[in-house]
Amino acid sequence: MxxxxxGANRGLGYELTLAAVQRGHEVIAGNRSPQEEGNLLELASRFPGQIKTVQLDVCDEESIARLAETLRAGNQTVDAVINNAGILLGRGVALEELPIQDVVRSFEVNLFGPMMLIKHLLPLMEEGSSRAILNISSEAGSMSNAYGGDFPYAISKTAINMFSKQLKKYVKNRGIRVYAIHPGWIKTDMGGEKAPGDPAESANGIIDILEMKKEIDLESFFVNYKGEPMPM
Structure with missing residues (x-):
């Protein structure tokens, strides 16, 4: 694939890249700033020919369009997209003191970015159930479990869930699978040191979903990294 x-340079994105190349896949690893590649460059040297690092800012549509054009010029198709890049702003901030710019920025990264990426890469995806679009979401985006906090993050994740459901319907006739995935509360820069989850375990579960190793109900679109349905 x-x-x-x-967001492949750290956290869950790095673990997803590692899990994918360990299983023999090729990865186009998007990173907002080439100067911050670090571990990603080392990983690319360990798996020569399997990882192509590209500068990709999901908030910059021109950056996304350049990637699509480069792939098109090289007659490359895309088998799967994992929209992993995300941002967590305004954690624990009361609504009365919340900078609205944090909400705007959260939607730019957590929703508009994935939408723009799919807008430009969907034409490069062939038909068939082996193709997939995985949008990294969160249990915070569940409306039924809304907890009245983390407004920018939670609302933007609810929005990516809705986009995932719409997209699932949109590409149904092409056979492309679409899921919003809760990766669990994992120990990353975003999740923090108190998180109980292992990002490597989560990443491998997500790649299992990509490889169709999990039995998932055909109507499900919001699942956790084990492929189990999440409450909406």
Missing amino acids: NIVIT
């Missing part, structure tokens, strides 16, 4: 992964 040729997989595009955003």
Whole structure:
């Protein structure tokens, strides 16, 4: 598989890239700033020919369009997209003191970015159930479990869930699978040191979903990294 992964330089994105190349896939690893590649460059040297690092800012549509044009010029198709890049702003901030710019920025990264990426990469995806679009979401985006906090993050994740459901319907006739995936509360820069989950375990579960190793109900679109349905 040729997989595009955003935010691939650290956290879950790095673990997803590692899990994918360990299983023999090729990864186009998107990273907002080439100067911050670090571990990603080392990983690319360990798996020569399997990882192509690209500068990709999901908030910059021109950056996304350049990637699509480069792939098109090289007659490359995309088998899967993992929209992993995300941002967590305004954690624990009361609504009365919340900077609205944090909400705007959260939607730019957590929703508009994935939408723009799919807008430009969907034409490069062939038909068939082996193709997939995985949008990294969160249990925070569940409306039924809304907890009245983390407004920018939670609302933007609810929005990516809705986009995932719409997209699932949109590409149904092409056979492309679409899921919003809760990766669990994992120990990353975003999740924090108190998180109980292992990002490597989560990443491998997500790649299992990509490889169709999990039995998932055909109508499900919001699942956890084990492929189990999440409450909406």
